[in-house]
Amino acid sequence: MARLLRILRCYWSTSLQAELEYRSNFVVQAIGSSLALAGSIFALSLFYRGAGFPGWTFEEGLVVQGLYSAFAGAIACLLSPNLSRIVQHVEAGTLDFVLLKPIDAQLTLSLRVLSPWGVPDLLFGIGVIAYGAWHAPAREGSVMLAIVAAGFGAIIIYGMWFLVATTSVWFTKIYNATEVLRGLLDAGRFPMAAYPAAYRFVFTFVVPVAFLTTVPAELLLGRGQPAMLLGAAGLALLLLVASRAFWRFALKSYTGASG
Amino acid sequence: MSDAGTPIIEATGLTKSFTVAQKDPGLAGALRHFFRRRTKEIRAVTEVSFTIRPGEVVGFLGANGAGKTTTLKMLTGLLHPSAGSCAVGGWQPFQRTRDFLQAITLVMGNKQQLMWDLPTVDTLKLNAAIYGVSDAEYRARVDELAAMLELSDKLTQPVRKLSLGERMKAELLAALLHGPKVLFLDEPTLGLDVNAQVAVRHFLKRYNAMTGATILMTSHYMADITALCPRVLVIHEGALVHDGGLDELMRRFGARRELKIELARAVERGALDALGEVLSVEGSVARIAVEPAQLVSVVGRALAELPVSDLTVHDPPIEEVVGRVIGKSQRANHAETGT
Numbered sequence: 153m154a155r156l157l158r159i160l161r162c163y164w165s166t167s168l169q170a171e172l173e174y175r176s177n178f179v180v181q182a183i184g185s186s187l188a189l190a191g192s193i194f195a196l197s198l199f200y201r202g203a204g205f206p207g208w209t210f211e212e213g214l215v216v217q218g219l220y221s222a223f224a225g226a227i228a229c230l231l232s233p234n235l236s237r238i239v240q241h242v243e244a245g246t247l248d249f250v251l252l253k254p255i256d257a258q259l260t261l262s263l264r265v266l267s268p269w270g271v272p273d274l275l276f277g278i279g280v281i282a283y284g285a286w287h288a289p290a291r292e293g294s295v296m297l298a299i300v301a302a303g304f305g306a307i308i309i310y311g312m313w314f315l316v317a318t319t320s321v322w323f324t325k326i327y328n329a330t331e332v333l334r335g336l337l338d339a340g341r342f343p344m345a346a347y348p349a350a351y352r353f354v355f356t357f358v359v360p361v362a363f364l365t366t367v368p369a370e371l372l373l374g375r376g377q378p379a380m381l382l383g384a385a386g387l388a389l390l391l392l393v394a395s396r397a398f399w400r401f402a403l404k405s406y407t408g409a410s411g
Numbered sequence: 412m413s414d415a416g417t418p419i420i421e422a423t424g425l426t427k428s429f430t431v432a433q434k435d436p437g438l439a440g441a442l443r444h445f446f447r448r449r450t451k452e453i454r455a456v457t458e459v460s461f462t463i464r465p466g467e468v469v470g471f472l473g474a475n476g477a478g479k480t481t482t483l484k485m486l487t488g489l490l491h492p493s494a495g496s497c498a499v500g501g502w503q504p505f506q507r508t509r510d511f512l513q514a515i516t517l518v519m520g521n522k523q524q525l526m527w528d529l530p531t532v533d534t535l536k537l538n539a540a541i542y543g544v545s546d547a548e549y550r551a552r553v554d555e556l557a558a559m560l561e562l563s564d565k566l567t568q569p570v571r572k573l574s575l576g577e578r579m580k581a582e583l584l585a586a587l588l589h590g591p592k593v594l595f596l597d598e599p600t601l602g603l604d605v606n607a608q609v610a611v612r613h614f615l616k617r618y619n620a621m622t623g624a625t626i627l628m629t630s631h632y633m634a635d636i637t638a639l640c641p642r643v644l645v646i647h648e649g650a651l652v653h654d655g656g657l658d659e660l661m662r663r664f665g666a667r668r669e670l671k672i673e674l675a676r677a678v679e680r681g682a683l684d685a686l687g688e689v690l691s692v693e694g695s696v697a698r699i700a701v702e703p704a705q706l707v708s709v710v711g712r713a714l715a716e717l718p719v720s721d722l723t724v725h726d727p728p729i730e731e732v733v734g735r736v737i738g739k740s741q742r743a744n745h746a747e748t749g750t
Contacts, residue, residue, distance in 0.1 A: 155543055162537040170528040173569070248489050249524040253541050254512040407491045407505065408429070 159255065164266040167233070171268060185272050192221065192276075205346045212373055213343060214284030219302065219365040220341045222277025223309065227337075228270025230263070231310065235317045237265055242320050247406070258399050262314060281372075291374025297381065298372035304384035305364040309337070311391025312359070314399070321402040333359075340365040360387055418462035419593060419625050420486065424495030425459040427481050428452050455481040457649040458495060463627060465592075468619050470640030470657070471629040472733055478649040479629045483595050486627070487517045499593055513542060516591040520601030523582055525570045531581040532566045535588055542589035549588070556584050560614055576607025583614065596628035600635055612638045633733075645736050653736055661726050664736045667700045672713060673721035686713055695720075700727075 171177075200210045208216075238261050241247040250257050290298075316333055340361040344352050356362040363384045370376035433451050434444040456478040463469055473479050484490040486497055488504035488511065497504060502511035525534045532553075539549045557563040560580040565573060573581060579599065587594070599615075600608045612635055619626055619639075630636055636643060636657070643660055645653035653660055670687070674695045683689050683697050686709050690698040701709050706724065713719055 155540070158540045159537075162540045166526060166529055166533050166537060169533065170526060173528045244522065246522055246524065248484075248517070248519070248522070251489060251507065252487060252512060252515075252517055254509040255541050404491075407489060408427070408493070 156259075160263060163260075163264050167265040168268060185269055188273075192273075205343050207345050208343045209288065211284045211287040211289075212369070214280055215288060215290075215369040215372060216343045216365045217341060218277045218280030218282075218284055219305075219368055220277070221273050221280060222302075223305070223337075223340065223364050225270035225272070225274030225277055226306065227309065227313075227334075228273060229267055230265075230270075231313045233265040233267040234262055235313065237261070238317050239320050251403075257403070258314070258396065261317075262310070285372055288373055290372045294372055294374050297376075298368045301363075301368040301371050301376075301381055301384055304381075304388040305368060307388035308360055308363050308384070308391055311388070311395045314395040315391070318395070318399050318402045321406050337361055337364070343369065363387060416464070419465045420461075420463040420497075420499050420627065422462075422482070422486070422495070422497045423460050425456060425482065425485060425492055425497050426454070426494040427456040427478075427485060427490060428454045428493045454649050456485070456646075459646065459649075459651045460495075461644055461651065461654050463625060465625055466619070466623045467642060468615075468626040468628070468640050470636040470643040471627055471646065472636065472643055473629075473646040477646045479646055480597055481649075482646065483517070483597055483627070483629065487515060487595055488512075489517075513589060514591055515593045515595065516586040516589070517595045518582055518586045518597065518599050520579070520596075520598035523570075523578065525578065525581055525585060527571050528569060530567045530569055531562075531573075531584065534570075534581075534585050535566070538585055538588050544589055552588055552590065553584070556587060559617060560584055561610070574607075576603050576610065579603060579607065579611060580614070583611070587618070590622070592624055594624055594626045594628075596626065596630075598629055598631065600630060600632055608632060608634065615639055645733060647736070660736070661732055664732050667727060668703055668706055669725040669727050670699045670701050670706075670709065670713070671723045671725060672697050672699065672717065672719055675718040675720040678717055682717060 200213060205213060238247075241250060241261075250260055253260065285295075312333065336355075336359045339347070339351075339355050339359075344355060344362050344366040347355065352362070367376065367380050367384055371381065430450045430452055432444065433449040434440050459478075459482060471479050471482070481490060485492050486499055486504055488507040491505045499511065500514050502508060502514070504511060525531060526537075535549075535553060538544075539546075544552070553566070554563075557566060560583065562577065562580050562584060565577055565581070570578060570581065583599070596615075600611050603611065615626065615628075616639055618624065626639070628635070628639070641657060642655065643653065643657050644651060645660070653663070655663075667688075669690070674697065677695070680689070680692075683692070683699060687699045687701040687705070690700055692698075699709075710722065710724070713722065
């Protein structure tokens with residue numbers, strides 16, 4: 153464990169250093185990030201000036217929006233930069249170097265890069281959740297439950313993302329697939345009640361964005377059922393196991409062990 | 412790890428074939444290919460067997476696409492053999508166990524593991540963490556290797572600012588930080604200028620003498636092989652066609668010796684042709700290829716009949732020798748298959 157932490161510290165400090173190496177780039181990225189943030193706040197205020205969603209007050213809707221922003225930030229910090237790196241590795245043939253290191257390759261490929269550009273979104277999201285939960289108000293004692301649910305949500309999104317990323321071993325160009333994934337995740341911006349029943353089904357069982365934002369929000373607001381948490385846990389475990397198995401299968405194909 | 416007698420690298424009937432898709436040219440071909448895939452099996456490496464003892468430095472020669480890199484990838488566990496087996500330090504490479512990965516390293520001249528935007532020292536620290544190298548060990552090894560590579564003052568410069576030669580030396584440093592017992596080097600001097608090549612060669616020689624590490628290296632530069640590798644493996648079209656000493660390779664295939672004669676005055680061309688095949692005549696210097704059995708008598712005749720002011724006998728350049736090895740095995744193959 154100590155060794156893992158040492159490696160993780162090296163990974164993250166070097167990737168942050170590499171980002172900071174280009175100072176002008178840093179400034180441009182920081183400006184871009186804050187503009188996106190301002191746009192996000194503006195869109196939010198416009199939207200909730202209308203009727204809102206059935207069964208969700210403005211403040212309750214804010215919790216969902218906050219969860220969405222926080223997840224978007226976390227994705228920008230960890231998932232997106234690592235995914236683009238996997239594609240680079242396969243293209244340049246440097247995946248070999250990853251496989252030759254005495255450390256789990258999936259771990260390296262998932263956590264190698266930490267990018268600072270999602271931090272504003274992450275902080276903004278947490279702020280909005282706190283504001284919404286305070287005014288909604290959240291039910292006492294449900295905070296832990298919501299955090300656990302959000303944790304399962306994080307594992308679910310990681311599992312889906314890594315499944316897609318793994319396909320780059322066969323199809324090098326997978327940027328498009330991740331764009332589709334990102335577009336579907338946008339559905340998590342609003343409570344599931346905002347969608348017709350058929351969409352709700354898709355967002356719960358096919359691309360389970362419901363578990364990222366709506367489920368933790370409902371638990372936080374004290375109206376979730378234990379079955380929801382159980383479902384999230386089951387799905388998280390399933391996706392984690394599936395991503396692991398699929399990665400091993402891809403590796404067998406990469407090294408020609410299956411043929 | 413193992414004593415000098417038992418091999419550290421062992422390949423037995425090592426074979427790798429790839430299935431590749433066959434597609435006819437044009438849109439019609441693409442459509443046919445879309446509905447019905449035709450595939451073909453290509454043998455990259457065919458029943459290659461050899462053993463290497465601890466501490467040996469072995470050169471691995473062959474044309475592009477002969478199967479060198481595929482063999483190295485099987486030995487490092489990046490490719491799974493289709494048939495046959497290999498063992499490195501007693502481990503099955505394709506299982507890629509932690510102990511195995513701690514014991515080997517792979518340097519590829521055309522790929523880099525150094526982080527492009529950061530100084531070398533950051534990659535070194537990262538590798539130290541990954542390989543579990545302690546701080547004291549890290550300092551000692553970096554000091555020693557950086558001094559040997561004359562790289563001590565370059566470690567804090569961003570890698571993108573280093574010259575190609577410095578970058579390769581830094582790659583070697585990063586690849587050797589964990590003290591591997593077996594080094595697989597794939598074209599480690601690729602693209603380097605002569606000075607940098609000499610520096611890398613010199614370093615590898617010292618490293619081998621100092622640590623007793625085993626080295627298996629491929630190179631297109633014959634000077635690398637003659638300077639470092641007493642033993643060479645020659646692979647052609649996936650099959651091993653020579654395994655033995657470099658001198659033996661020269662004797663077996665480079666049978667003809669090169670006679671270089673400096674003449675005091677010009678002579679008839681016919682007098683030179685009588686000695687053997689005239690390779691070149693430049694000013695007063697003639698180069699003549701001679702069969703080794705006739706060498707003594709030819710030298711005697713030249714000294715007796717020609718106005719010789721200087722005479723030397725050389726081995727032919729190794730490029731030519733390897734070319735002949737490949738040429739011979741090609742002819743043998745063609746004779747067998749009747750093509």
